[in-house]
Amino acid sequence: MEMGNPEQDGPPTLYDWAGGEKALTELTEAFYREVLKDDLLEPMFRGMSSDHPRRVAHWLGEVFGGPTTYTAERGGYSTMLGMHLGKAITEPQRRRWISLLQDAADEVGLPADPEFRAAFTGYLEWGTRIALANSQPGAEPVKHAPVPHWGWGVHRLHALNRADHAYVTRRVIRLPNRVIMTGRRVFHVMLFRFALGLARFR
Known part of the structure; x- marks a missing residue:
């Protein structure tokens, strides 16, 4: 797996530590294969475009400190927000989404060290809770904001x-x-x- 440069100044980004674009693309492809078999999540993603996994990989890459590809190609935060508006995501769906993505991380061999997995899971928890809240009927989320940047935390x-x-x-x-x-x-x-x-x- 492609990793970041160990000689760089300061700690590597989560993007580099994970293995870069290749690793995140493998992650999202493995994840969405399982999503389309899942009774809770398949109805939400039925009919998704063939490049949806790649777009999500770009989003994760940008969040984790990689290239700003998602913003350049898709428009950034406001586009991702629009994907969730009106979906009325449930708590069981949110938890299943996290569970399947963690399983996919194991399947494709993302780093298993506790620090990376803590940061990775921390973003999944934070991001999915925001998405759940924004997806509810009558929600009034912030419409314009930068793409969040997620790091290692205080370790x-x-x-x-x-x-x-x-x-x-x-x-x-x-x-x-x-x-x-x-x-x-x-x-x-x-x-x-x-x-x-x-x-x-x-």
Whole structure:
């Protein structure tokens, strides 16, 4: 799978980490194959255009820090908004959409590290909840806005480059799973200490 340049300054974008346009296109193609077999989602997507998966791949790519292809070719946020207006999406449909897309991510081999999957799933949750709200009868969404840009979030590991991140992950898997709980946060103690030590030497 094509990956981002590990020598670049700063952390890679989610787009690069995922594998770029090729990986996201494979993701959406695998996803929509299953959507058209699904009893909850098929009625919503019946009759979709053959290039719909590619368009969604471009949207995800732009959101995750890649090229602005969706905006250039489709018009950006307002076009995506228009795809959901009046659809009256239900909560079961929203959850099924996320579930099938996560299954597709596994099928096509998107990175499985916890940081990427947390960021990926975070966007899916946020985006689908916005889409559900905007799709309801009488909704009055913001009509014009920029395409959202989704990043890694606040993780200490993201101070590391990709090579160091992979090294940390491989090493920590072999360490005892010592964790401490503080409210809703769970810290893998050995991972945090090791990552912090690497960051100090960069």
